[in-house]
Amino acid sequence: MSAHKRHLTRRRLLAASAVGVAGTGAAVAAGTGLLSSASAATFGYTDDGSNYVITTGASLVLKVSKSTGDITSLAYKGKEYEGYGGRHSHVESGLGxxxxxxxxxxxxxxxxxxxxxxxxxxxxxxxxNSVYLWTDKADASFTATRFIxxxxxxxxxxxxxxxxIGASDSVxxxxxxxxxxxxxxxAKHYSGKRVIDYDHIGFTTxxxxLWLVRSNHEKASGGPFYRSLLRHSNEGGAALYEILHYNQAQTxxxxxxxxxxYVLNFTDGGAPSSSLFHANLDTSWVDGLGITGWVGRAGRGKVAGVGLKGMDAKYAYTxxxxxxxxxxxxxAAAGTGAFSCKGMLPGTYTLTVFKGELAVHTRQVxxxxxxxTALNSLTIGSDPSSATAIWRLGDWDGTPGxxxxxxxxxxAHPSDARAAKWTGNVTIGGGDEAASFPAYIWKDVNDGILLYFKLTAAQAAAxxxxxxxxxxAYINGRPRVSxxxxxSAIPSAPTQPSTRSLTxxxxRGNNQTFVFNVPTxxxxxxxxxxxxLKLNVVSGSTGSAFLSPGTSFDCIDLLA
Incomplete structure (x- = not known):
């Protein structure tokens, strides 16, 4: 039987204390270091020369490399889950x-x-049967912030x-x-979820x-609608990710x-307990551990708002x-728009109200x-949908939905067999106009989409x-219209992420509205x-196919 499994006598316990084997229960709580029961003796750690071997006292034993800090073993109920390709679990790509x-x-x-x-x-x-993880990064000397x-x-x-399937799928x-x-x-990119949409990600038989329960992402970049790697698998292994900064679609x-x-949690096949979710997690036990930079509940504050005025009932608000x-x-609560955000670090913040994913109101708090901090009702005053339009293709919600x-x-990739043809022109008033209009246009794929519409005599006179x-957008792609x-003139290039987000x-990038003043x-x-109306994509950069200059659309309208 291994050192972390065997029952320890008092003599063995005292001898083992130099390498950290310890008991739990009332004796430990009282500071005596004695074991309260034989079963409690399984909680503790040993040093096998290369790793710290940690037994949780439940069904999980993990090993942490003494030289790199990698997690080199995750054994649940005696079965090993950790590692593939000679590599282990770690922050970044391994710290060395x-x-x-x-x-x-x-x-x-x-x-x-x-x-x-x-x-x-x-x-x-x-x-x-959980492992709790924190990452403290001081500067940009590492290009990403992730745990894999x-x-x-x-x-x-x-x-x-x-x-x-690497053996048969084509790159x-x-x-x-x-x-x-x-x-x-x-692809590893295709988990299909925004940060706001999930509390945990994982695999089950x-x-x-095994689940990775995400943190509150307070030090991440990109906001509630950010999408990035969550997990992947192939015949060589699988992975779970906590992505905090990845330079992919970063805004x-x-x-x-x-x-x-953020928490690794083993279960017997079911979802993790909601008590592990960041909004519910009791972290009072962390306060006395000496984790540098840790701010407990007492050092945090809250913002609560009575509600939002001017909401569109068709949309969720954040x-x-x-x-x-x-x-x-x-x-925000449906109907009233009431909201509450707790556990915030002290400071002054820009508060942004999102209709769908479109910013429609901002203020400081x-x-x-x-x-x-209590806020009276906030009145939404920047919803572009409030403008009267002759016609509108889609709606203003910050997405191409x-x-x-x-x-x-x-x-999926835009070349996927399930995708409808990216080409096809649209007639306003013909029915299903938005569903017929492509969410994305690329210069090398479907440039020059046409929209047909009629005007009344009065409308045509102005x-x-x-x-x-x-x-x-990708590589400075932006719309030019005729x-x-x-x-029209060629608009200036928008500020957008530099990565190939569209594929x-x-x-999700930086929502931007291009305004064209069309003369009588x-x-x-x-x-x-x-x-x-002809829509072209213009750019000073070049690429081919789905990596040519492109852009994704939120809404197109002609104002009265």
């Missing part, structure tokens, strides 16, 4: 040589991994849009997007499961400081808070430690404003004839 220390405080074992600007913390608690849990091949089903883009013989596409500068806890140090969000292929693009709302014989499951001379004078 690090200073690794361990200590026991009450019913918690805490490992500190220090390497340059990053400190990783790993904790296990007595009687739990690497899992052995074959322990979980290899299925879903974020899985692929179609950048070495990480694959196409199967049936034409479906697969039905009888055993904000990176934030620094302590982030967590209230976001952001500054250079932290970000938070809360869902200050949070104090231990305080609660009403348009063709939009939903598929959150978990100039009108044409608005084209976009959500994201109406009949009139051609990696995200339409542009319209057809014969009201029985259709006016023809």
């Amino acid at each position: 040589a690090s200073t690794v220390t361990i200590k026991l405080t009450g019913s918690t074992i805490l490992v500190k991994v220090a390497h340059g600007s990053i400190t990783q913390w790993i904790a296990a608690r007595s009687g739990q 849990v690497r899992l052995k091949a074959g322990v979980f089903p290899n299925e879903g849009p974020d899985s692929w 179609i883009e950048a070495g990480d997007v694959f196409k199967r013989a049936d034409g479906t596409t697969h 039905g009888s055993a499961a 904000e500068p990176e934030r620094y400081g302590l982030q967590g806890p 209230v976001g808070f952001a500054n250079s140090d932290a970000q938070y969000w809360a869902k 200050t949070v104090t430690a231990g305080g609660s 009403e348009f063709k292929n939009a939903e598929l693009m959150t978990y 100039a009108h404003t044409l608005r084209v709302g976009v959500t994201d 109406v009949n014989d009139w051609v 990696t499951g995200s339409y 001379s542009a319209w057809k004078t014969d009201v029985s004839q259709y006016n023809v």
Whole structure:
């Protein structure tokens, strides 16, 4: 029987204390170091020379490398889950040589991994099948902030849009997007969820499961609607991710400081307990551990709002808070718009009200430690849908959701066999206009989409404003329009993420509206004839196919 399993006598316990084996229960709580029962003796840690071996006193035993801080073993009920390709679970892509220390405080074992600007913390608690993790990053000396849990091949089903079969699937883009013989596409990017949409991600066999319960993402970048890697699997192994900064579809500068806890949790096949979700998690036990940068409940504040005026009942509303140090969000109640956001670090934040994913109201709000900031009803005053339009294609909600292929693009490549043709012109008033209009236009794929519409004599006798709302763009792609014989000027390039978001499951960038003032001379004078609006993508950059300059659309309308 291994050292961390055997029952310890008092003599053995005292001898083992130099390498950290410890008991739990009332004796430990009283500080005596004695075991209250034989079963409690299984909680503790040993040193096998290369790793700290931590037994939780439940069904989980983990190992942490003494030289790198990697988690080198996750054994649940005696079965090993950790590692693939000779690599282990760690922050970033592995820190390499690090200073690794361990200590026991009450019913918690805490490992500190220090390497340059990053400190990783790993904790296990007595009687739990969970591992608690924190990442503290001080600067940009590492390009990403993520924790990756690497899992052995074959322990979980290899299925879903974020899985692929390396032996038979064909690589179609950048070495990480694959196409199967049936034409479906697969990639680690295609988990299809925004941060606000999930509390946990993981794998299950039905009888055993491993979940990564995300943190509150207060030090992440991108807000509630950000999409990034969550998990992947292939025949070589599987992985779970906690992504805090990845330079993929990033719309904000990176934030620094302590982030967590995020939690690895084993179950017997079911979902993790909701008590582990960041909004419910009791972290009072963390306060005395000495984790650098940790701010407990007493050092945090709250914002509560009575409600929102001017809401559109068709949409969900979210209230976001952001500054250079932290970000938070809360869902607004349907009908009233009431909201509450707790656990916020002190500071002054920009409060943003989102209709869907479109910012429609902003203001400043200050949070104090231990305080609660109350806000009266906020009146939404910047919803572009309130403007009267002759016609409107889609609606202003910050997403391409009403348009063709939009939903598929959150978990598939645009070349996927399930995608409807990206070409096709639209007639306003013809029915199903938005569903016929492509969510994305690329210069090398479907440039020059046409919209046909008629005007009354009175409408044709006046100039009108044409608005084209976009959500994201690739390599400076932006719309240029022509109406009949009139051609607009080329707009300036928008500020958008530099990554290939449109092919990696995200339409989320910096929502921007391009405004074109169309003169009276542009319209057809014969009201029985259709006016023809042509949409082109322009850019000073070049690319090919779905990596040519492109943009995703939110809404297009012609104002009265």
